[in-house]
Amino acid sequence: xxxxxxxxxxxxxxxxxxxxxxxxxxxxxxxxxxxxxxxxxxxxxxxxxxxxxxxxxxxxxxxxxxxxxxxxxxxxxxxxxxxxxxxxxxxxxxxxxxxxxxxxxxxxxxxxxxxxxxxxxxxxxxxxxxxxxxxxxxxxxxxxxxxxxxxxxxxxxxxxxxxxxxxxxxxxxxxxxxxxxxxxxxxxxxxxxxxxxxxxxxxxxxxxxxxxxxxxxxxxxxxxxxxxxxxxxxxxxxxxxxxxxxxxxxxxxxxxxxxxxxxxxxxxxxxxxxxxxxxxxxxxxxxxxxxxxxxxxxxxxxxxxxxxxxxxxxxxxxxxxxxxxxxxxx
Numbered sequence: 001x002x003x004x005x006x007x008x009x010x011x012x013x014x015x016x017x018x019x020x021x022x023x024x025x026x027x028x029x030x031x032x033x034x035x036x037x038x039x040x041x042x043x044x045x046x047x048x049x050x051x052x053x054x055x056x057x058x059x060x061x062x063x064x065x066x067x068x069x070x071x072x073x074x075x076x077x078x079x080x081x082x083x084x085x086x087x088x089x090x091x092x093x094x095x096x097x098x099x100x101x102x103x104x105x106x107x108x109x110x111x112x113x114x115x116x117x118x119x120x121x122x123x124x125x126x127x128x129x130x131x132x133x134x135x136x137x138x139x140x141x142x143x144x145x146x147x148x149x150x151x152x153x154x155x156x157x158x159x160x161x162x163x164x165x166x167x168x169x170x171x172x173x174x175x176x177x178x179x180x181x182x183x184x185x186x187x188x189x190x191x192x193x194x195x196x197x198x199x200x201x202x203x204x205x206x207x208x209x210x211x212x213x214x215x216x217x218x219x220x221x222x223x224x225x226x227x228x229x230x231x232x233x234x235x236x237x238x239x240x241x242x243x244x245x246x247x248x249x250x251x252x253x254x255x256x257x258x259x260x261x262x263x264x265x266x267x268x269x270x271x272x273x274x275x276x277x278x279x280x281x282x283x284x285x286x287x288x289x290x291x292x293x294x295x296x297x298x299x300x301x302x303x304x305x306x307x308x309x310x311x312x313x314x315x316x317x318x319x320x321x322x323x324x325x326x327x328x329x330x
Contacts, residue, residue, distance in 0.1 A: 029129075132191045
């Protein structure tokens with residue numbers, strides 16, 4: 001168990017490597033209760049979210065989920081990246097899911113009620129995870145990718161979304177806190193292997209998914225992070241739009257890229273990236289890829305860096321040869 005965003009969370013059960021490969025090959029279950037939940041309701045709920053977030057909820061409808069960003073209005077840096085669950089049959093009810101420590105700043109932007117303490121969130125992830133979960137609770141087999149549904153799990157009223165953070169298919173289940181242990185134990189008994197935050201991080205890195213505080217955060221905009229698709233320029237306004245539009249016109253001065261390094265030694269956060277002997281960037285996340293059997297990293301590099309470029313990552317004085325690669329790695 002380790003402290004994480006004000007919570008005490010499981011780092012590993014049987015070991016990060018074992019849990020990582022179980023998610024890639026079969027199915028695992030994560031406790032991700034450290035994610036926040038802000039419930040936003042009322043006739044003006046949709047307008048409030050539209051005015052704050054970069055993406056356009058008009059692209060979806062009740063019963064679906066959407067990935068989006070909350071930007072600093074002054075410089076368009078990403079205050080948080082968020083999943084919005086739009087309740088089916090409830091056009092004025094949204095569950096906004098911020099990162100662990102960012103709930104207060106999200107509430108400051110959109111209002112709503114912090115219901116984080118009332119529920120746990122259990123994520124089942126992996127190529128066979130949904131089938132294993134559906135063998136325990138058949139209703140879970142009916143929830144598709146980025147769909148949201150209220151479900152009854154043997155008398156426990158939950159909300160489920162076809163979302164996740166591993167690059168594998170799966171579900172995230174919001175369970176009343178008092179019932180979370182029973183649902184967890186039932187899923188484990190049904191064949192899903194418990195996995196901790198260590199595997200969650202290596203899985204998301206292989207999938208090239210950003211982590212707030214690393215690839216997103218102060219001074220980092222969606223355009224620098226390669227997430228321009230999260231920005232709905234067709235909307236009349238959102239927080240940070242003016243600053244972000246200025247960057248779009250000028251062009252970002254750096255871009256997030258992937259790097260695959262030679263050998264098993266992993267690059268690490270904060271390591272310099274060199275091209276032709278010159279420092280051109282910094283690793284934001286790096287680790288050993290269990291699937292590839294070599295090091296992988298995400299790093300901000302000059303805008304002219306392209307996949308296939310040869311670089312080196314300086315790890316404590318040792319330069320690891322690497323190649324710029326477009327994520328995902330796996």
